[in-house]
Amino acid sequence: MSSGLNTEQLRQKYLEERDKRLSVKRDYIDPVGSFPDFDRDPWIADKIEREPLTEDVDVLMTGAGLSALVSAAALHDAGIANIRMIDVAGDFGGVWYWNRYPGVRCDIESYVYLPLLEEVGTIPTEKYSTGKEIFEHAQAIGRHYNFYDKALFQTKITEARWDEATSRWHVSTDRGDLIRSRFLIGTSGYLHYPKFPNIPGIRDFKGKLFHPCRWDAKYTGGDSNGNLSGLKDQRVALIGTGATGIQIMPHLAKSAKQAYLFQRTPAAVDARNNRPTDTHWFKNQKQGWHAERMDNFHAVITGMPADVDLVDDCWTHAAGPLFKNAQVIDPENELAASEAMQLRDYQTMQGIRDRVDRVVTDPATAEKLKAWYNLYCKRPLYADDYLESFNSPNVRLIDTDGRGVERITETGLVANGEHFEVDCIIVASGFQIGAYEPATATFPIIGRDGQVLAEKWANGVYSVHGLWASGFPNFQVVGTILQAGVSFNYMWLAKEHALHAAAMISRALTEGMASIEVTKDAEDRWNDEMNRKAQDGTKFAEDCTPGYFNNEGDTSKPVLFANTYGGGAREYFGILQAWRDGGFTADTVITYQK
Numbered sequence: 007m008s009s010g011l012n013t014e015q016l017r018q019k020y021l022e023e024r025d026k027r028l029s030v031k032r033d034y035i036d037p038v039g040s041f042p043d044f045d046r047d048p049w050i051a052d053k054i055e056r057e058p059l060t061e062d063v064d065v066l067m068t069g070a071g072l073s074a075l076v077s078a079a080a081l082h083d084a085g086i087a088n089i090r091m092i093d094v095a096g097d098f099g100g101v102w103y104w105n106r107y108p109g110v111r112c113d114i115e116s117y118v119y120l121p122l123l124e125e126v127g128t129i130p131t132e133k134y135s136t137g138k139e140i141f142e143h144a145q146a147i148g149r150h151y152n153f154y155d156k157a158l159f160q161t162k163i164t165e166a167r168w169d170e171a172t173s174r175w176h177v178s179t180d181r182g183d184l185i186r187s188r189f190l191i192g193t194s195g196y197l198h199y200p201k202f203p204n205i206p207g208i209r210d211f212k213g214k215l216f217h218p219c220r221w222d223a224k225y226t227g228g229d230s231n232g233n234l235s236g237l238k239d240q241r242v243a244l245i246g247t248g249a250t251g252i253q254i255m256p257h258l259a260k261s262a263k264q265a266y267l268f269q270r271t272p273a274a275v276d277a278r279n280n281r282p283t284d285t286h287w288f289k290n291q292k293q294g295w296h297a298e299r300m301d302n303f304h305a306v307i308t309g310m311p312a313d314v315d316l317v318d319d320c321w322t323h324a325a326g327p328l329f330k331n332a333q334v335i336d337p338e339n340e341l342a343a344s345e346a347m348q349l350r351d352y353q354t355m356q357g358i359r360d361r362v363d364r365v366v367t368d369p370a371t372a373e374k375l376k377a378w379y380n381l382y383c384k385r386p387l388y389a390d391d392y393l394e395s396f397n398s399p400n401v402r403l404i405d406t407d408g409r410g411v412e413r414i415t416e417t418g419l420v421a422n423g424e425h426f427e428v429d430c431i432i433v434a435s436g437f438q439i440g441a442y443e444p445a446t447a448t449f450p451i452i453g454r455d456g457q458v459l460a461e462k463w464a465n466g467v468y469s470v471h472g473l474w475a476s477g478f479p480n481f482q483v484v485g486t487i488l489q490a491g492v493s494f495n496y497m498w499l500a501k502e503h504a505l506h507a508a509a510m511i512s513r514a515l516t517e518g519m520a521s522i523e524v525t526k527d528a529e530d531r532w533n534d535e536m537n538r539k540a541q542d543g544t545k546f547a548e549d550c551t552p553g554y555f556n557n558e559g560d561t562s563k564p565v566l567f568a569n570t571y572g573g574g575a576r577e578y579f580g581i582l583q584a585w586r587d588g589g590f591t592a593d594t595v596i597t598y599q600k
């Protein structure tokens with residue numbers, strides 16, 4: 007196929023760039039205990055003082071982020087009101103509570119990402135909402151449903167333990183609370199637990215160092231809109247070119263005396279084209295439009311047949327055509343289909359590289375900002391102000407040719423053998439995946455016979471539908487992709503999981519169930535089904551530049567998407583529906599109240 011691109015040369019270039027990064031040690035450290043600021047909540051003025059609480063509820067949610075809110079709303083709709091949400095944060099919002107760094111914004115269209123828009127009556131002001139707007143919507147959900155009375159904030163769960171004698175979850179907290187709940191919904195989030203790069207000397211830096219999810223606004227001045235007045239005399243280093251780093255960079259360019267971006271891998275950043283909401287259009291949407299739009303977005307970006315592209319944005323334009331072939335693969339002609347897909351990817355990425363030349367005025371800097379890997383090796387990024395940052399005279403790109411920062415000293419950073427003196431280092435190095443595995447579990451969930459969920463899942467999630475686990479009765483996860491269907495629109499998944507949990511709990515309460523638990527056998531069957539449907543992405547992952555999608559390049563272990571349901575999210579939702587509509591009794595052991 008002729009494309010004007012030298013595909014063989016590109017293939018070689020991608021592999022060379024990958025190899026540079028694979029040859030460098032890429033490990034991370036746990037922030038707890040390493041960085042004193044990490045355990046501090048920068049967003050609360052005062053710690054709430056209160057007496058310990060002892061109570062009985064029907065459902066307890068482990069968190070108060072968007073997954074917990076959609077779960078609570080689904081329970082509300084099912085008539086279940088005796089609920090509790092517990093969160094270490096000071097308010098609703100989860101990641102949108104914590105991440106208030108300058109430029110924070112959701113890169114998925116607000117009309118499909120924000121949950122419960124029709125119910126609450128929120129009209130997002132723009133096609134892509136700011137983090138602040140999402141946080142405020144979370145608060146609005148809290149007010150709309152009167153959930154503030156149901157939440158315990160500034161409270162850390164220390165343990166959730168199944169009590170066999172009473173068929174209750176006993177949930178303890180660092181405030182001395184004991185809450186006995188018939189059901190537990192795991193809403194602890196999925197990309198919330200930060201990781202720091204294990205750069206030699208990182209703990210020795212004497213200036214200011216923080217992760218964006220604990221942004222120090224007292225130091226930088228300004229807020230999530232920028233205007234970082236505190237940085238006007240400061241030299242600031244930013245590490246990280248992921249979704250977070252590229253949103254912060256333009257604000258450092260505007261406010262800091264000197265801003266350095268330490269780049270290990272260039273980001274592939276296409277235009278976002280954000281725009282204000284047409285409120286007339288929004289108000290004239292017909293009932294049910296929201297669910298329809300979420301479903302259509304998923305269909306289009308995964309290349310499924312769809313009559314219309316409702317979202318019609320950078321995601322659907324890039325991914326739709328890319329995956330079209332994957333959906334219609336003719337087994338006789340699989341090779342041709344995958345070659346066509348690869349060619350489209352080369353073309354898309356070339357478009358993104360050409361854009362760098364158009365935006366960045368210094369040709370040498372532009373060259374270093376070009377990404378040489380397939381689009382889906384990393385989460386695709388969209389921004390209209392990131393590349394522009396490098397045209398500011400106070401900004402310098404420190405490209406490390408794949409090696410990353412070598413060392414951090416008391417006064418700065420070393421890269422390419424050069425020492426850079428700085429006052430502040432912002433470490434936008436990402437998050438651990440998951441919430442119930444050893445690296446990310448912030449409290450033990452202890453099921454039957456003392457079994458700890460993080461230990462059961464130490465080598466990967468093993469479950470029914472990613473949501474239920476044998477040995478853990480009356481417990482369901484909401485908001486995961488591991489052993490579940492996957493979508494780039496996380497809230498679409500969380501909403502479906504929440505409906506599932508509410509339907510199951512409602513049935514259990516109505517029928518007087520004391521406990522419902524999936525069998526080991528059902529887990530084995532789901533695992534077999536996962537394997538049967540698995541799409542072999544090993545070759546793709548191996549060819550990719552390292553990142554969190556491919557275990558930082560270690561493909562000896564299953565990579566992220568290999569742990570997701572290969573039949574796609576729509577098919578997965580159908581499985582959940584069929585399960586709750588009848589067939590689940592074959593997969594579960596149910597006991598009834600005496």
Ligand code: NAP
Pocket residue numbers: 111112113114197203204205245246247248249250251268269270271385409410411434435436437552553554
């Ligand atoms: P990330 O995508 O994992 O990026 C981490 C960055 O840190 C990478 O660029 C990595 O370099 C860099 N890094 C790590 N160690 C380094 C070292 N020693 N030297 C130099 N660079 C180093 O993390 P993130 O940007 O926080 O995003 C994580 C996820 O959060 C996103 O993918 C997205 O799902 C979510 N998020 C979403 C939004 C949104 O708009 N919806 C906004 C923010 C975050 P390499 O590239 O070389 O690995």
